[in-house]
Amino acid sequence: MNKLEQLKQNLAGQFNIGNFKFSHSVGDDVLEVPKEDIPALLKHFRTSGKFDFLMDVCGVDYPNREKRFDVVYHLFSTKDASRLRLKTQVGENESVGTATEAYRGADWFEREAYDMFGVKFEGHPNLRKILTHHQFVGYPLRKDYDANWQQHSNSVLPIHFDNKPGRPGDVLNDDYVAINVGPSHPAMHGTLRVMAELDGETIVRANPEIGYLHRCFEKMAETHPYNQVIPYTDRLNYCSAPMNNIGYCKAVERLLGVEIPPKAQAMRVVLAELSRIIDHIIAVGTGGVDLGALSAFFHLLTYREKVYNLFEKLCGARLTVSMTRVGGMAQDAPEGWFDEVLAFCKEMRVQVDEISSLMLDNKIFIKRTQGICPISAQDAIQWGYTGPLLRATGVNLDLRKAQPYYGYDALDFDVPVGTTGDIYDRYLVRVEEMRQSIRIIEQVCKNIPGGDYTIRDKGIVLPEKKDVYGNIEGLMNHFMLVIKGLRPPVGEIYDATEAANGELGFYLVSDGSANPYRLKVRPPCFAIYQSFSSVVEGWMLADAIAVVASMNVIAGELDR
Amino acid sequence: MHNDQVQDSSSLMGTQAVDDMSRSFAFTSKLDAIVAWGRKNSFWPMPYGTACCGIEFMSVVGPKYDLARFGAEVVRFSPRQADLLIVAGTITEKMAPVLVRIYQQMLEPKYVISMGACASSGGFYRAYHVLQGCDKVIPVDVYVPGCPPTPEAVIDGVLALQRMIATNQPRPWKENWKSPYEQA
Numbered sequence A: 001m002n003k004l005e006q007l008k009q010n011l012a013g014q015f016n017i018g019n020f021k022f023s024h025s026v027g028d029d030v031l032e033v034p035k036e037d038i039p040a041l042l043k044h045f046r047t048s049g050k051f052d053f054l055m056d057v058c059g060v061d062y063p064n065r066e067k068r069f070d071v072v073y074h075l076f077s078t079k080d081a082s083r084l085r086l087k088t089q090v091g092e093n094e095s096v097g098t099a100t101e102a103y104r105g106a107d108w109f110e111r112e113a114y115d116m117f118g119v120k121f122e123g124h125p126n127l128r129k130i131l132t133h134h135q136f137v138g139y140p141l142r143k144d145y146d147a148n149w150q151q152h153s154n155s156v157l158p159i160h161f162d163n164k165p166g167r168p169g170d171v172l173n174d175d176y177v178a179i180n181v182g183p184s185h186p187a188m189h190g191t192l193r194v195m196a197e198l199d200g201e202t203i204v205r206a207n208p209e210i211g212y213l214h215r216c217f218e219k220m221a222e223t224h225p226y227n228q229v230i231p232y233t234d235r236l237n238y239c240s241a242p243m244n245n246i247g248y249c250k251a252v253e254r255l256l257g258v259e260i261p262p263k264a265q266a267m268r269v270v271l272a273e274l275s276r277i278i279d280h281i282i283a284v285g286t287g288g289v290d291l292g293a294l295s296a297f298f299h300l301l302t303y304r305e306k307v308y309n310l311f312e313k314l315c316g317a318r319l320t321v322s323m324t325r326v327g328g329m330a331q332d333a334p335e336g337w338f339d340e341v342l343a344f345c346k347e348m349r350v351q352v353d354e355i356s357s358l359m360l361d362n363k364i365f366i367k368r369t370q371g372i373c374p375i376s377a378q379d380a381i382q383w384g385y386t387g388p389l390l391r392a393t394g395v396n397l398d399l400r401k402a403q404p405y406y407g408y409d410a411l412d413f414d415v416p417v418g419t420t421g422d423i424y425d426r427y428l429v430r431v432e433e434m435r436q437s438i439r440i441i442e443q444v445c446k447n448i449p450g451g452d453y454t455i456r457d458k459g460i461v462l463p464e465k466k467d468v469y470g471n472i473e474g475l476m477n478h479f480m481l482v483i484k485g486l487r488p489p490v491g492e493i494y495d496a497t498e499a500a501n502g503e504l505g506f507y508l509v510s511d512g513s514a515n516p517y518r519l520k521v522r523p524p525c526f527a528i529y530q531s532f533s534s535v536v537e538g539w540m541l542a543d544a545i546a547v548v549a550s551m552n553v554i555a556g557e558l559d560r
Numbered sequence B: 001m002h003n004d005q006v007q008d009s010s011s012l013m014g015t016q017a018v019d020d021m022s023r024s025f026a027f028t029s030k031l032d033a034i035v036a037w038g039r040k041n042s043f044w045p046m047p048y049g050t051a052c053c054g055i056e057f058m059s060v061v062g063p064k065y066d067l068a069r070f071g072a073e074v075v076r077f078s079p080r081q082a083d084l085l086i087v088a089g090t091i092t093e094k095m096a097p098v099l100v101r102i103y104q105q106m107l108e109p110k111y112v113i114s115m116g117a118c119a120s121s122g123g124f125y126r127a128y129h130v131l132q133g134c135d136k137v138i139p140v141d142v143y144v145p146g147c148p149p150t151p152e153a154v155i156d157g158v159l160a161l162q163r164m165i166a167t168n169q170p171r172p173w174k175e176n177w178k179s180p181y182e183q184a
Helices: A004-010 A033-048 A106-117 A216-224 A225-236 A238-256 A262-291 A294-315 A339-359 A361-367 A375-385 A386-392 A423-446 A465-470 A470-486 A524-529 A530-534 A541-551 A555-559 B002-014 B016-024 B031-040 B052-059 B096-105 B118-123 B151-166
Strands: A021-025 A028-032 A053-061 A069-076 A085-092 A096-098 A120-122 A177-181 A193-199 A202-209 A491-499 A502-510 A517-522 B045-049 B083-086 B112-114 B142-144
Touching: A004 A021, A004 A028, A021 A491, A028 A465, A033 A069, A033 A085, A033 A096, A053 A106, A053 A502, A053 A517, A069 A555, A096 B031, A106 A120, A106 A423, A106 A524, A120 A294, A120 B045, A177 A361, A193 A470, A202 A530, A202 A541, A216 A225, A216 A517, A225 A238, A238 A339, A238 B052, A262 A294, A262 A423, A262 A541, A294 B052, A339 A423, A361 A423, A361 A541, A361 A555, A375 A386, A386 A423, A423 A502, A423 A524, A423 A541, A465 A470, A502 A524, A524 A555, A530 B083, B016 B096, B031 B045, B031 B151, B045 B052, B045 B096, B052 B083, B052 B112, B052 B118, B083 B096, B083 B118, B112 B118, B112 B151, B118 B142, B142 B151
Parallel strands: A028 A085, A096 A120, B045 B083, B083 B112, B112 B142
Antiparallel strands: A021 A028, A053 A069, A069 A085, A177 A193, A193 A202, A491 A502, A502 A517
16 A cells, blocks of 8 residues: 555656546556556656566457557566556557657567557557568457457568668668578577578678467457466466466466465475476577587486476376466375475486586587677666576566565575676576576475365365265355356456566456456566567677577467 | 400399399389388478477477487478478468478478377467468378377377378378469
8 A cells, every 4th residue: 555655645746646546456556547648657667766667568458438448557666576557548549658768678568469459559669560460450359359260361471670760671771681580490499580681690680570379368368267278378388387377377366365275385386496497498408409509408308308207197297287276276296296306306406417517518608608699687677578587687586586475485595696698697597597496396395285285165166076976065066166157356467476487477357257358468588589689689690599599489478 | 454344243243143142132022112111211300390289399309209219300490301291389370371381392202290289270279360270271191189299199190100101091182282372
């Protein structure tokens, strides 16, 4: 309450706060303002240092309202880890001032809102489609767009660049060589496409094109009941699938106002940290492959397989585990599972050192990565970097420490930070994080709390099978929950967890029905990857490949 | 002198010596069969990994499951050097033209394995930007179910394709295929 009051007093002198609406929504601070005030307000937040991060910009569609769209900004402050949700209403043919002048990181987020809802951002330098293909007509996340209406594309967008003042993006310069890399290219991880103009081997301008894996996660979430969304979240960042399950379930649970039992929390922490390890295995391993070092990858994959085995033992799936449910876990861990995790940790501890000597001490690897494409802490914050990439620049921000959840505050672990923000530091941070994750897992596994693995609220969690088949009450509860669905109260929430790549946020709007009204994912690598062109300009093409690898761009969460 | 030598060796090739050699290591077969045997045991796969299945495909070629045991270890990222396209992951409407182009660039004979639910049918993405199966645009020989399929299932798919090749099974879907973008 105090923070919002403070903010009110602070803004009173400078803005006409008669039109502002300050409120709380499920513990989040919310500020609703007229759209005319948005650019000035954001600039004020930025320059006064109140909120240094713009985490997310998104739209929400309310077709029956006079002003149809909400544009929602999520702000974050590293100083006291406070958050603010800034909302404004925009009509169908109206526009709102761009946030890019205050926060550069708003760039792609605004393009996405334009692509999905048709909200125009006045003053945005390059307001083009971003996720859907160039022949796509309409705005798919509007409520009147049918989720199953596919539109085919028969061509690929030619090489183009971002529009900049005095330099239109579609006009190529004949003095330079224009090249296209991807989307089918080994260094582009399957779905990324980079267009570049080269002077010799130096990049003059570059443009990453995304959306090749845009599989409509957010629309799918709106058309499925809450628990059926969980398997879709697996496929956001498929390198560390359980972390997405956890992030999503945590958001829904907070909206419901339930606390999951200690055992479920402990299991989630173990799953999350195992996922962090295997995510970093992919990041470090494929990073090596992109630089020509295959052996480390094969070596690392052996240990990823071991984690797959643990997952398989836990729930039967290897990669996309969907192990969490709203209210806890799907089932208890089998007997002796935590001991096996501990045995794995013991083995992995040795292997991390080996990986470290294989990759980080390798002369070629060092030459390819050290001092290459560094980014300063200020720039990184401006772009909305989070996670290992932000920490590589020296900013000590980890949500597990800043906004502890699931008992992370009681655990003893360090947050590694880098100094220069170059590619080498990113790998350094990732490898050290693997060590810290092992520490966390060992602490949790040695003190697994007893008790239930899920809450037993009949309106949230399905009863156990023995009750469904064994007594009438269980049968009725099961029937009611399946037919009626899990229905959180009307409200909205933004909840974030520290995923392997950074802040994974879920903005969830509930209208009281069985499906989410709107579910916006704030994927960490979306914010990171938008800085790509400015990071690589002036560097060699081969460095750009190393940058893509070090950013660990996962197309599933990038394009959703 | 030189001529004599050539004559000597040619006379050698035509007579008793060849018969002896054939008894020691040669065998007779049909040309089709031996070509099929070679093809099926030396796939050069091109992994078209777009999503989760691509990660699982890493496990297939990785140390534990090791696709090399079945002769398909030479993973190539250039379609010009590959004869087996493994579509591993969701194909979106935006990606479809790229996939067709990649397929067209592959040299004959060429085969396609559709790995996973998304590539085979769109999977649970019944959505506005997802192609409802990559067989809408390219001919698929083997569908591997799963989301993602286990590495065992992928290997089973490769073996199924090997059987198809060994028996010279007719592939009308392939013979009658034409690019969906060339009709105009």
